[in-house]
Amino acid sequence: MLYVYRVTAGQESMIADLLNAKITKANPGIKSLIVSPYLKGYILVETESPIEAKTLVADMHHVKGVLAKPMQIEEIKELLESKPIEIIINKDDLIEVTSGPFKGEKAKVVRVDKEKEEVTVELVEVAVPIPVTIKKNAIKLIQGAENKSE
Numbered sequence: 001m002l003y004v005y006r007v008t009a010g011q012e013s014m015i016a017d018l019l020n021a022k023i024t025k026a027n028p029g030i031k032s033l034i035v036s037p038y039l040k041g042y043i044l045v046e047t048e049s050p051i052e053a054k055t056l057v058a059d060m061h062h063v064k065g066v067l068a069k070p071m072q073i074e075e076i077k078e079l080l081e082s083k084p085i086e087i088i089i090n091k092d093d094l095i096e097v098t099s100g101p102f103k104g105e106k107a108k109v110v111r112v113d114k115e116k117e118e119v120t121v122e123l124v125e126v127a128v129p130i131p132v133t134i135k136k137n138a139i140k141l142i143q144g145a146e147n148k149s150e
Contacts, residue, residue, distance in 0.1 A: 001047065002034070002046050002070060003045045003070050004042055004070075005045065005063055006042060006065045009041040012041070015043060015060065019033055019056060019060070020033060023056070028056060030046070031046040031048075034080070036076075036080065039079060043063075053070075054066075091111065092108060092109060094141075094144075095119070096139065096142050097139055098138055102134070105124075107124055108121060108122050117135060117137070119134055119136055121133075
C-alpha cells in the first residue's frame with residue numbers, strides 16, 4: 001500500500017532524505033519512499049503497515065498531513081514510468097539552443113544525425129554563419145520548415 005503525505009512544496013527531497021535516515025536507523029518495514037517531480041508537495045511511502053507509515057512521519061517538520069485512503073501502486077503507475085519525449089527535427093527548421101556556449105542563440109538546422117542524436121546548425125544572428133554540431137537534447141524547436149512564412 002502507498003500512503004501519501006502532503007509536505008511543504010520544494011522540500012520533498014530534503015524530507016525524503018530525513019525519512020530515509022530514519023528508516024535506516026530504526027529499520028521499520030518501509031519498502032520504499034517515492035518523490036516524483038510530477039507530484040509537487042507530496043511524498044509516497046510504500047509499506048504494508050499503516051502504523052509504521054504513521055510513526056515514520058511523526059514529529060517531522062514540513063509534513064502537513066496524510067491522504068485519508070492509502071493507494072495502490074497501479075493508481076500512480078503512469079507517474080513512475082519515464083517516457084522520452086520525441087521531438088522531430090528536420091532540415092531547415094528554426095531552433096533555439098538551450099544549453100552550452102551558444103545558449104539562447106537561434107539557429108537553422110543544416111543536417112540531422114539520427115543515430116548520434118545530433119544536429120548540425122548554422123547560427124542565424126551572427127555575422128559569419130558557422131556550422132555547429134549540438135546534441136538533440138540541447139535544442140528547442142521554434143519553427144518547423146514547413147510552417148515558415150518568409
